[in-house]
Amino acid sequence: MGLFKPFFFIFVFKFIIIRLLRGVFMTNKELADLIFPDITWTIEDYEKKYPNREVGSGYVTRFAPSPTGFVHIGNMMQALTDYFLARNTNGIFYLRNEDTDTKREVDSAVDKIMDVFEYVGFKPDEYEYRGEIVGNYGPYVQSERKEIYHAFIKHLIEIDRAYPCFCSAEELDVMRKKQDAKKVQPGYYGAWAKCRDLSNEDRAARIKNGESFVIRFKSMGNPNRKIQYEDLVTGVIEFPENNNDMVIMKSEDKLPTYHFAHVVDDHLMHTTHVVRGQEWLPSVPLHIEMFTAFGFEIPKYIHNCLLLKQDNGVRRKISKRKDPEALMEYYVEKGYPSIAVIESLMTILNSNYEEWRDNNPDKSYLEFEFNPTKVGTTGALYDLEKLDNISKNIISKMTKDEVYDALYKYASVYDQEFAKIISENEEMTKAILNIEREQEKPRKDFACWSDVRKSIWYMFDALYKPETYEWGKISGRDDIKSVVDLYISKYYNENDDKDTWFDKIKACSTELGYAANMKEYKANPDAYKGNVADISTVLRVALTSKSQTPDLYWIMKLLGKERILARFEQI
RNA sequence: GGCCCGUUGGUGAAGUGGUUGAACACACAUGCCUUUCACGCAUGCAUUCAUGGGUUCAAAUCCCGUACGGGUCACCA
Numbered sequence: 001m002g003l004f005k006p007f008f009f010i011f012v013f014k015f016i017i018i019r020l021l022r023g024v025f026m027t028n029k030e031l032a033d034l035i036f037p038d039i040t041w042t043i044e045d046y047e048k049k050y051p052n053r054e055v056g057s058g059y060v061t062r063f064a065p066s067p068t069g070f071v072h073i074g075n076m077m078q079a080l081t082d083y084f085l086a087r088n089t090n091g092i093f094y095l096r097n098e099d100t101d102t103k104r105e106v107d108s109a110v111d112k113i114m115d116v117f118e119y120v121g122f123k124p125d126e127y128e129y130r131g132e133i134v135g136n137y138g139p140y141v142q143s144e145r146k147e148i149y150h151a152f153i154k155h156l157i158e159i160d161r162a163y164p165c166f167c168s169a170e171e172l173d174v175m176r177k178k179q180d181a182k183k184v185q186p187g188y189y190g191a192w193a194k195c196r197d198l199s200n201e202d203r204a205a206r207i208k209n210g211e212s213f214v215i216r217f218k219s220m221g222n223p224n225r226k227i228q229y230e231d232l233v234t235g236v237i238e239f240p241e242n243n244n245d246m247v248i249m250k251s252e253d254k255l256p257t258y259h260f261a262h263v264v265d266d267h268l269m270h271t272t273h274v275v276r277g278q279e280w281l282p283s284v285p286l287h288i289e290m291f292t293a294f295g296f297e298i299p300k301y302i303h304n305c306l307l308l309k310q311d312n313g314v315r316r317k318i319s320k321r322k323d324p325e326a327l328m329e330y331y332v333e334k335g336y337p338s339i340a341v342i343e344s345l346m347t348i349l350n351s352n353y354e355e356w357r358d359n360n361p362d363k364s365y366l367e368f369e370f371n372p373t374k375v376g377t378t379g380a381l382y383d384l385e386k387l388d389n390i391s392k393n394i395i396s397k398m399t400k401d402e403v404y405d406a407l408y409k410y411a412s413v414y415d416q417e418f419a420k421i422i423s424e425n426e427e428m429t430k431a432i433l434n435i436e437r438e439q440e441k442p443r444k445d446f447a448c449w450s451d452v453r454k455s456i457w458y459m460f461d462a463l464y465k466p467e468t469y470e471w472g473k474i475s476g477r478d479d480i481k482s483v484v485d486l487y488i489s490k491y492y493n494e495n496d497d498k499d500t501w502f503d504k505i506k507a508c509s510t511e512l513g514y515a516a517n518m519k520e521y522k523a524n525p526d527a528y529k530g531n532v533a534d535i536s537t538v539l540r541v542a543l544t545s546k547s548q549t550p551d552l553y554w555i556m557k558l559l560g561k562e563r564i565l566a567r568f569e570q571i
Numbered sequence: 572g573g574c575c576c577g578u579u580g581g582u583g584a585a586g587u588g589g590u591u592g593a594a595c596a597c598a599c600a601u602g603c604c605u606u607u608c609a610c611g612c613a614u615g616c617a618u619u620c621a622u623g624g625g626u627u628c629a630a631a632u633c634c635c636g637u638a639c640g641g642g643u644c645a646c647c648a
Contacts, residue, residue: 064648065648101648169645169646176645185574234575234576237575237576239574240573240574246645247645249646252646253646255646261648278642279643281576282574282576282643308641315640317642347583347584347596348584352595354583377577378578378641379640380583382583383598385598386583386596388597389596389598436610439610440611441610442609444610445610502606536607541607547607547608550607550609551606551607551608552607
């Protein structure tokens, strides 16, 4: 009982003091209540609402784009890293819509993202789309999380780590100009931070007066001190501490800035690994300070390299305005298999990916052992030729049915005329696509589905309207006629197998004074008018108008007697 | 300008002090094969790792300076 007494007195004493001071001093709590009168949830309430995830050692990652209406290839690389890391570790991958910049927002942007996700086959575990929320850590749209942010800001005000700032854009502009003239660090700090040391009474009065204000984070950092931080890509980096009182809530819409939303959301959604572009590296000290102010665990960061473009010998950031290949739409419209785009990005992310792929041709890319320290820090050129190569290899390994299905799916969106033609001639199209395909060393002539029409159009009568014939050595009207006439009257038989067919071409060549055997011809070129290749070329061009085609035997086989005769007639 | 990050062939890069005479892949070139093309095969393609110095028996690898490139310094993300 004796112990109880002093506590009682302290309590009473405190109570009296607070009562006395009330008229003079306003507490932070009272200020916070004034600014956010309707916010009743505390940050503890939110902690309870969003408990730890049960993912074990799985990574929790997110793709968090701002909805500007485009999916940039660089963003795609971040999304791929996120998705990969989550799937690779049996973690969680979620989609969060960072729509706090209402000025830049585009309505259908989320549709675009979902379309691209469908194209590449990413299925987020948690997301919000067309009003439907999937997952227990939502909302996944930042504009719908306003009161959550407000509760967290309220908390910061209460613990004296945030304050309202009444400086106008013009004042800040003047400030920056002065700082520039004096060559001091730009920003809102120290003596420049005019609103930082206002009394709560002043603040309250100005707020009640209807003055517009932002909320700034109150930094306790000292740039003369260094903090160390370990990036999973770059390694340990040393930064001066942040001392800038950054805006965390905007005045007009009361939405948080990126920095603040990042801290609150990635904490509440329990993101373990934040993947973003390297341009965020300089704001890491700020983010760390904010996480620390709340007492939150700091997530791991993966700052990926930027994608660059070689332009007149200069490297610059790949830009969606200048470079069509910057946008994912480009690859969709050209008809690249999405896995080709993914693999080309994986190669940039971890250059040993290709080697792994060669050794594990049948595994999913999600089984690859990703190493963040192998991600480049320099900024990589995105090489479209490399993409073509990867894509050609992938397509060459597909069966004729797979190729046909993918081609039809593509064409039915981007080339309906062609889609109609191939679907009316499905078996023949598959046979065409199968020329030199389902074999040990297949042809590699398509990098994307829009390439296909360009290389097989002449097989379809509906498309066969040649503008020019690419004659080779034998280009005279009479010469051509004599070759074709002889071949068709004496040698052509639609039922011949390949060897017989070729033997007859050779015989035809010999009869016309052309060498049947290439070796003989090379040994003694003057003895002949030419060689069997010249004769083949005549037939090839006569039938297709092109000098370069896949195997002529199969082309003739698939064209069939009627069409062959018609085309010979046509020339 | 301050602060960060970087600089290995045309491209992505391997490489973390000594089997590197700098891997692998793309691109390019030449040749072979071959009815054209494609495929495939073979060969070539950085005497040197931006540069100057230092440490060391030994450096692309470690240290310092210089140059160059990139990022960032908003009520944009």
